[in-house]
Structures are given as C-alpha cells and as structure tokens.
Amino acid sequence: MSISFLSTQLLSVENLNVSFKTSKGLVKANENISFEIKEGEIFGLIGETGCGKTTLGKALLRLLSNNARIEGRIVYRGKNILSLSEKEMRSLRGKEIGIMLQDSSICFNPVLSVGSQIAEIYRYHEGMKKKDAEKKASEMLELVGIDSSRKSEYPHQFSGGMLQRVMMVVALALKPRLLIADEPTKGLDPDIKLQILEIIAKLVKKENSSMLLITHDLDVSTKLTDRTAVMYAGEIVEIGKTATVISDPKHPYTFALLHSLPEKGLMNVSGQSPSLIFPPSGCRYHPRCSNQLxxxxxxxxTLLEHVDDHFARCLFSEKNSKNVKREPHLIPDTPSPGCAEVGIRHC
Incomplete structure (x- = not known):
C-alpha cells in the first residue's frame, strides 16, 4: 500500500510514558513511546497480549483509570492532549478522535435500543432534533450492512459480528479525523473478520480519515496498514512502512511474529512475555531471542534508523547493518530481577 500521498502530520506521540501503581509494584505499561500518524494514513500497532497496546490507545484519549500516570506529549493538530481540560477532551472524543474498543458487548447500555444510542450521539454533539437524529442513525446502520429496521432492537439481540458493526457506527458517527480501532476483529471467525476489515477500510478511506489499528494479528496489519510499529514489553522495537517491515524485518521479535503466520510455517514465538513491573535488563526480548549477543x-x-525511515531496537541488527545511523554511545541498564526471581507471573 503506497503512502506517497501522505504529508500532513495529524497526531504525534513524543516520549510517552504510562505507569500504574499496584500492590506488587509500578507497572510500566508504556516507556518512551514516540511515533506519528499522518493525514489519510492507516497506522498499525502490533504485539502480543499484555505488551501495552490497549493502554497506549486509551492514553491517547485520556481514558485510563485514575491511578495512571502519563508523561510526555500527545500532540493532535498542534494541541497537546495532556494539557487540555476535561471539557475540551469531551469535545475532542468522538468528534475529532473516535475509538472502537475490544469488547463491543460491554460498550452499550443493555436497556436502550442500538438506534437510540446512536441517535443520542447526534443529539449531544450535533444538536439534532430527535427525528433527524433517528433518521441519521438509520442511515449509518445501512452503511455498515445492517437493515435499519433493526434499530429498535437491543444489544443482546445482535451477534458478535453485527454488534461490532454497530460499534463501528458509534466510532465513525461524527466522521472523526482519526479512528483508534483496538482489536476490531477479536473473537470473530475468519470470514466475519474479513468483512469487518473491508468495511472499516472503506469507511476510513471514504472520509479521508486516519486510523490507528491496534492488533496482535500481524496478518490483519499486513493487509490494512501503510506503516507498522511493533511493540514488545511496553516499548516500540521496530517501526517502518508495513511492506518493508514485512519483507525485511530488523528485529528478531518481528521475525518471530511473521513466522507464526500459517503461510510462514505457523511457528510459535518461544517463551513468555516479561513482567512490566520487573522487565529484563538490557534488551527486553533477549531471554527469548535466538540471536542474542x-x-x-x-x-x-536505542531505536535506530536502518534505512528509509525503518527503525529497530536491536544490537544484533545494528551490528550487522551497514546503513544504520548510530548513536554516539549506549548506556548499560542497571540489571533488574526477572519475573521468576520475584514470584510474579508475566503480565
């Protein structure tokens, strides 16, 4: 998928750190995260469950719990989201940045019809009259392949795939410039998954919007995104144009994910994800890596550029690359205990 038409920066995340205080210690869910999403771009964020992807998606809209600490900058169209008031954030959510959460079944009020819940969006944000809002809700349901006659039905009357389509309507109702889609096809069978992906891509491109696609499914990211960032244990380990990352992965973790796909051999990624409270010293992936030095x-x-905006956080790739733009020096980490040493299961 070509990205030559992309130019204007829509969202910029700069040195983002997100942590949570727990009874077992400080969970460092996101560490030094930096990336940008451009106008009209579909940007993929992939990684195993527990690596911090969902936390990052929610942090962009400040939807995290009160015990979360966020540091860094999230700049949307020139404004730092972390410095906005809650009133300003309410006007931003939905209208400027929409979000599709993982479990659509818990995102709806069970005692209100889906039509009334969609219509309420237009009444609250657009000031529409009830009749006009209900008409708009019907039009949006038809747009995602749901007969408008079902608008009077309740969430429990919809299948998982259909409810995911309704969630799509909610997220795209106000034509946001950026859509955050967190595991939009999780739990769906392959045929339904493909349908949902095609609808999302069609609607996003129709409005010339941008999308952050959060997924553990590399195959999904491959088919849909312009650029991809690979996340491991709370940090980005590789980032670049999707076609380049797929054809020439620079990080062993990305390579392992690729070879877990059916067409690549269906090989499991060995080992387990580390604790986000006590991550391994040095490279966080080294206990699972067959290429470790x-x-x-x-x-x-450090996340270093190898070629053409393709970055990787790997000493092995750095050693074997002739084009890498090197930092003047690297500072050794202070060794920290692993999960097994402190009796904490992986996150």
Missing part, C-alpha cells in the same frame, strides 16, 4: 543482557538498545 553477549551485550544484549546488559545494554538497552
């Missing part, structure tokens, strides 16, 4: 357990690698 002596320094991988001591030095935390």
């Amino acid at each position: 002596v320094d991988c357990s001591k030095i935390h690698p």
